[in-house]
Amino acid sequence: MKYLQKIVNLLLFIYNTFMKNLIIWVIIPLIAIQFIKVDVKQTLITNEKDKLKASKEIEEILNRSCADCHSNHVNYPWYDKIAPASWYVKYHVKKGREVVNFDKWNSYSSEKKRKIAEKIPKAIKIRMPLPTYLWLHSNAKLSKDDKRILNKWAKELQ
Numbered sequence: 001m002k003y004l005q006k007i008v009n010l011l012l013f014i015y016n017t018f019m020k021n022l023i024i025w026v027i028i029p030l031i032a033i034q035f036i037k038v039d040v041k042q043t044l045i046t047n048e049k050d051k052l053k054a055s056k057e058i059e060e061i062l063n064r065s066c067a068d069c070h071s072n073h074v075n076y077p078w079y080d081k082i083a084p085a086s087w088y089v090k091y092h093v094k095k096g097r098e099v100v101n102f103d104k105w106n107s108y109s110s111e112k113k114r115k116i117a118e119k120i121p122k123a124i125k126i127r128m129p130l131p132t133y134l135w136l137h138s139n140a141k142l143s144k145d146d147k148r149i150l151n152k153w154a155k156e157l158q
């Protein structure tokens with residue numbers, strides 16, 4: 001009996017010092033924020049004629065490495081559905097689409113296309129795809145060849 005009492009006391013001690021705080025300060029808020037929805041749609045309707053037309057090679061790179069933020073068809077894996085990770089991801093998709101959406105490319109003015117093309121070489125040097133994205137999407141990393149191909153294409157667009 002004495003031992004049982006000791007174990008119970010120990011469990012109560014652990015609950016009082018750690019679990020209670022964990023539940024109040026971490027678990028409950030984490031559950032609560034799941035109800036705050038940020039609405040950035042995974043798929044938007046694409047007008048076929050607005051889609052960027054480029055060589056297979058370019059389209060393959062853009063689809064693999066850029067489409068998850070700069071297109072009408074992004075992938076949200078399971079962890080992207082849980083707040084606050086989902087907010088972070090959706091914010092990037094929203095921002096990314098604002099800067100350039102390759103599925104809307106032909107709806108842009110030639111001036112806008114030229115401006116985006118000018119920014120591509122610097123963007124892909126280190127920042128694009130975003131480093132935090134690459135942690136979990138290592139296949140999206142641009143190889144030296146990918147960068148060379150994209151740079152050449154960006155030059156042709158200017």
Ligand code: HEC
Nearest residue numbers: 065066068069092095096099116119120123128129130133
């Ligand atoms: C994980 C999301 C994500 C991916 C993947 C991604 N981008 Fe971006 N991109 C963004 C966001 C967000 C911005 C706007 C904010 C910023 O510049 O950081 C942006 C901005 C840009 C800009 C404008 C930069 C400037 O100086 O204004 C270019 C150009 C660009 N991206 C090209 C690309 C290309 C090309 C790829 C693929 C190789 C790519 N991005 C992949 C999220 C992404």
